[in-house]
Amino acid sequence: MKLSNDEIGAILDLEIQQAQGYDSDILAVKREQALRYYQGIMSKPAEGRSAIVSTDLADAVHSMLAQIQPILKSTLLEFTPEGDEDEQGAQAESDFCRDQISKAGGWRVIFESMHDALLIGNGWMKVSSEDTTSVTEEQYPPNLPDEAIFMISQPTAENQEVKVTAGANQTTVSRETTRTRLKFESIPPEDMLFSEGRGYESIQEQRFVAQRKLYTCSQLSELGISDQVISELPDADATYWPAVEARQGIYGNDDGSAAQNAERLKLVYCCYIRMSMNGKNNASELRYIWYSGSHILKNEAATHVPYITGSAIPLPHRVQGTGLFEVLASIQEGKTHILRNYMDNLDVMNSSRMGVVEGQVNMADATSGRINGLIRIRQPTALVPIPSNDIGPQAIAGLDYLDQVRVQRIGASMDMNEAQAQLMKASATAAAGTLGEVEKMGGWYATNLVETMLKPAFQMVHRVLRTEIAGPVMMKQRGQWVQADTSQWKERDIIEVQMGMTSAEKSQRIQALNAVVMQQETLAMGGGMGSLVDKSKLYNAMTDWLRANDLGQPEQYFVDPTSQEAQQAEQMQAQQMEQQQQQMRQMEQQMVQMQQQFELEKQANELRFKYYDANLDAEVEEAKITSSAIIDIKKLEQPVDKSDAKASNQR
Numbered sequence: 085m086k087l088s089n090d091e092i093g094a095i096l097d098l099e100i101q102q103a104q105g106y107d108s109d110i111l112a113v114k115r116e117q118a119l120r121y122y123q124g125i126m127s128k129p130a131e132g133r134s135a136i137v138s139t140d141l142a143d144a145v146h147s148m149l150a151q152i153q154p155i156l157k158s159t160l161l162e163f164t165p166e167g168d169e170d171e172q173g174a175q176a177e178s179d180f181c182r183d184q185i186s187k188a189g190g191w192r193v194i195f196e197s198m199h200d201a202l203l204i205g206n207g208w209m210k211v212s213s214e215d216t217t218s219v220t221e222e223q224y225p226p227n228l229p230d231e232a233i234f235m236i237s238q239p240t241a242e243n244q245e246v247k248v249t250a251g252a253n254q255t256t257v258s259r260e261t262t263r264t265r266l267k268f269e270s271i272p273p274e275d276m277l278f279s280e281g282r283g284y285e286s287i288q289e290q291r292f293v294a295q296r297k298l299y300t301c302s303q304l305s306e307l308g309i310s311d312q313v314i315s316e317l318p319d320a321d322a323t324y325w326p327a328v329e330a331r332q333g334i335y336g337n338d339d340g341s342a343a344q345n346a347e348r349l350k351l352v353y354c355c356y357i358r359m360s361m362n363g364k365n366n367a368s369e370l371r372y373i374w375y376s377g378s379h380i381l382k383n384e385a386a387t388h389v390p391y392i393t394g395s396a397i398p399l400p401h402r403v404q405g406t407g408l409f410e411v412l413a414s415i416q417e418g419k420t421h422i423l424r425n426y427m428d429n430l431d432v433m434n435s436s437r438m439g440v441v442e443g444q445v446n447m448a449d450a451t452s453g454r455i456n457g458l459i460r461i462r463q464p465t466a467l468v469p470i471p472s473n474d475i476g477p478q479a480i481a482g483l484d485y486l487d488q489v490r491v492q493r494i495g496a497s498m499d500m501n502e503a504q505a506q507l508m509k510a511s512a513t514a515a516a517g518t519l520g521e522v523e524k525m526g527g528w529y530a531t532n533l534v535e536t537m538l539k540p541a542f543q544m545v546h547r548v549l550r551t552e553i554a555g556p557v558m559m560k561q562r563g564q565w566v567q568a569d570t571s572q573w574k575e576r577d578i579i580e581v582q583m584g585m586t587s588a589e590k591s592q593r594i595q596a597l598n599a600v601v602m603q604q605e606t607l608a609m610g611g612g613m614g615s616l617v618d619k620s621k622l623y624n625a626m627t628d629w630l631r632a633n634d635l636g637q638p639e640q641y642f643v644d645p646t647s648q649e650a651q652q653a654e655q656m657q658a659q660q661m662e663q664q665q666q667q668m669r670q671m672e673q674q675m676v677q678m679q680q681q682f683e684l685e686k687q688a689n690e691l692r693f694k695y696y697d698a699n700l701d702a703e704v705e706e707a708k709i710t711s712s713a714i715i716d717i718k719k720l721e722q723p724v725d726k727s728d729a730k731a732s733n734q735r
Contacts, residue, residue, distance in 0.1 A: 118409035138419035158584030394536025495525025
């Protein structure tokens with residue numbers, strides 16, 4: 085038989101009572117005091133005494149946050165693939181989850197919750213989904229034909245309602261689009277109740293988890309709750325106010341006008357409880373129930389508890405951890421006490437007390453308080469200075485001792501400047517070792533926060549995207565936009581964590597990566613490309629170098645050799661190389677053909693030259709013979725001079 089609302093209310097009353105008992109007896113007082121110490125609000129001194137306050141708690145929280153935030157931001161979370169065939173899917177889902185955390189403002193919420201964890205002991209946040217509605221209007225001419233009205237009345241996006249209004253002057257199309265988006269919320273720890281002490285280390289395993297939420301009467305009315313039920317709901321619990329006031333200064337209700345009544349605050353318990361709805365010893369189911377007073381405002385099945393809580397100093401077998409307040413409260417109290425005494429002592433030293441002989445001193449002059457003012461006296465011995473003890477050295481020594489205790493308890497994060505100043509005179513090796521010791525405690529805090537808060541948040545984001553925002557989405561993978569269906573994702577719980585590095589670790593890693601990159605370049609230029617180093621190895625080294633230097637995603641600077649873009653580029657390069665080689669072969673063939681043609685022409689020319697030389701020689705000989713013959717003929721034709729001949733004979 086199904087449980088009635090009265091029976092469910094009785095179960096919830098018992099769970100709330102038990103959870104509130106633990107909360108009010110142990111946690112509430114600690115939270116309130118921690119918030120006041122953090123704000124520098126401590127015990128008031130006696131009238132006229134110094135009211136100075138040491139701010140060790142706030143300084144330690146801020147210093148530790150500044151130290152661990154870069155570590156957490158550079159921490160890489162990735163889902164573990166279930167095999168070779170799942171490696172690409174796990175990588176894509178990891179990338180998409182990280183992208184969605186950034187777009188939803190998740191990092192701000194995460195760091196705000198971690199701030200609570202460092203201060204109080206536990207930080208709380210909620211990862212869920214919410215529907216957002218946007219309305220747009222389009223104007224068209226009046227008296228449109230039916231075909232046009234049909235066209236403009238079609239939805240242009242998913243989950244869109246279209247309303248067409250035909251007027252005398254124009255036709256109006258109203259489009260109301262509902263979109264589901266990821267939602268991150270940082271929950272104040274004082275708002276949460278849970279069943280601590282039952283042996284559950286995870287909040288997901290708790291039988292009962294509830295968030296106390298304040299709603300105005302008007303807000304409840306907008307949620308569909310009747311005015312009669314709202315009037316019967318109890319006002320905000322008076323015991324709830326101290327921690328709330330300490331954090332944000334909310335004031336109580338005011339009975340008066342109708343407007344004031346509409347803004348009256350009602351306390352509603354939004355509960356996640358595991359229970360058997362038939363009242364028998366059957367398997368329990370997780371229910372999400374809104375409960376206020378004796379009224380069940382909502383009761384529906386739930387698949388999981390959307391809350392996440394974690395601690396920088398977790399306690400074994402407990403949900404609730406320890407914060408810096410519990411560690412530093414006594415230090416802040418001691419330093420505040422010493423500082424107040426020291427400041428009072430300085431006042432006494434600066435305005436030294438004087439003893440007067442009654443009747444021998446003008447009391448109006450003596451009590452005027454004027455600096456360097458004259459005091460009328462009857463005799464020199466009428467004024468006697470009263471010595472004061474200087475407690476300055478003892479006070480400074482006491483403060484130094486408490487600072488040493490603080491360093492031993494939480495690490496030396498607040499003393500980074502002093503440590504870095506000392507490193508100016510040290511070698512590189514000594515400097516790295518010193519910084520490493522200074523940052524060791526911060527690294528431990530960061531690791532605990534990753535395990536207790538960041539990993540569960542990553543898992544919760546994947547669950548919400550898979551079950552509540554299921555459907556086609558556009559995601560960027562390895563620099564490329566691709567479409568994926570989150571409803572087809574498999575359930576994933578195992579996460580690999582690559583922790584971010586401290587400043588000292590980062591400096592050492594950057595130096596090592598510089599050496600690796602230089603060695604790879606040397607090997608690649610020396611003929612080792614493909615045998616000792618390849619494109620993937622070069623890309624991995626440059627990716628690690630960019631991340632170590634906080635220069636953003638590697639896709640901004642380099643192309644992943646395994647990406648589709650790189651493969652297409654390699655194919656284009658291969659085609660270009662083939663084309664170039666083919667052109668070279670064609671050119672070589674043309675050169676051979678040209679050489680052959682040249683040789684043929686050379687031979688032909690040589691034959692022509694030989695023939696020409698032979699003909700020329702013959703012509704020359706012929707010309708010589710002809711010329712000689714002509715000369716001989718001419719000689720024969722000339723007359724002979726007898727006197728000359730006679731003379732010649734005589735000789």
